[in-house]
Amino acid sequence: MTAPAGAGTPATAPAPSQIEVERRLYRRQRGRRSVVVSAVSTLVVVLVVWFGVVNTPGWAAVQQSFFDPQTAIDTFPQVLLGLWLNIRILVVASIGVAVLGTLLAVVRGLRNPVFFPLRMAATAYTDLFRGLPLIIVLYLVGFGLPGLGVFPRQPPEVWGTIAIVLTYSSYVAEVLRAGMEAVHPSQRLAARSLGLSHAKTLRLVVLPQAVRKVTPALMNDFVSMQKDVGLVSILGAVDAVRSAQIAQAESYNFTPYLVAGLLFVVISLPLIRVTDAIARRQQQREQTGGTV
């Protein structure tokens, strides 16, 4: 092993010097040590937690009511069917939040005094809906709006989607506004100097850069919304949570809730990884020297 492989050296590179060979050896040793240390410590923590939980006086009962494999298998199809509703609500709500959130962010960023009332309305909106607990918005929209008797009858999931859009667009608007303010004014200047209108400057220059700056924060809100979609169950929509609740009532076992919970995690994971990858790719091609 005179020339260590995998160091990224091209085949044509000259043989490393004595000093470099020694450095690589040292790095490899350090690398191996780190792996061993982290593996052992992880194992120790897992074992301690495991034995701690298993040796609690009530573990047998808890295991029976939350971790029953047979109940999990039996109720899985039912919960999965409910999850399909969550996914559909999530898709529709995401589009709604993107549109309304962007609109609110843009209105809040308007400088012209003519737009003062509009700007105030947008500010009041974001203040109100960021402060109101989602569950209360759900009740107001889900039971209050239909109660007015002017809207055509809608299934509960439609009202639930509206409530989620109302709440989450206020968060997303604030995140986007922060991103828009982080775009350097010279970018607007350059765009306007080319003759682009205010609207085109926003759409083509400011917003694309703003979204890149706040992608992690937007993802955070998206994942948060993804699981809050489960709250539409309180309006009676038969989603994953509601299906789990029904299954729980039938089986006197809480395992269906755990199944639903795991399914929520499973659908959020790929989204998080994909956006991370997209953000990383954009950064790599648009910014040099991004390693530090």
Next chain:
Amino acid sequence: MTDTSETGATRASRPGDGQEARGASDGSVPVLELRGLRKAFGEHEVLRGIDLTVHRHEVICVIGASGSGKSTLLRTVNLIEGIDDGEVLLQGTDIADPRTDVDAVRARIGVVFQQFNLFPHMRVLDNVTLASRRVHGVPKAEAEATAHRLLARIGLADFAQAYPDRLSGGQQQRVAIVRAIATSPELLLLDEVTSALDPQLVGEVLDLVRELGEQGSTILMTTHEMHFARNVADRIVFLHRGEVVEQGTPADVLDRPQHPALVEFLARVHA
């Protein structure tokens, strides 16, 4: 609404203001004419009655110490700064008029900044074609053909698909210049385009500016490069405390300065 570049020009002769014939004394309307231009930031008067005429195909270098109002002058022409008094006539139209369609006016003027200000989220090609496509409505293929031709001319054909951050400062600034001229503007404003560049990159940018001047572009630029101004400018304008105190051919202004402020300025620049 009024969104074509022609509209700005037709607004020139609004009946009643009796100024239709302005600038016609020498037979042709100047590309740009400033009359008694005044601008103050609070108490501080930056421009104190500027009179300046830029004719077609002229390259004019504005020189002066920091704070003399050079940059502000260019910014008022591009309607980035409002003015407090005076007139800014673009091809005979008073564009300082509040009824002016500012986007239409800006579409007729190319601007290049000290800090390049390329759009980092767009490829070089998209930077160059943005105004053509989105402001002037040029079809994509045609705009890209023009952009490729211009990029080839400045030796950056291979960078069309690259993002601006991959380019050196000099390359970015040349792309910025190409972006400004891609729509064939009537007037090109260059605001200290080499001030943010390493000394060895200044040359490649100035060579491009020189080439544009030789090909007939009308250029109003501020610069600290006296050598360049001497070789390329048709006229040099010396700005001192918000006033044009001296202007003329490079030889007159640089070799036979009259005003004490200009003498002092040149002594410091040459030192």
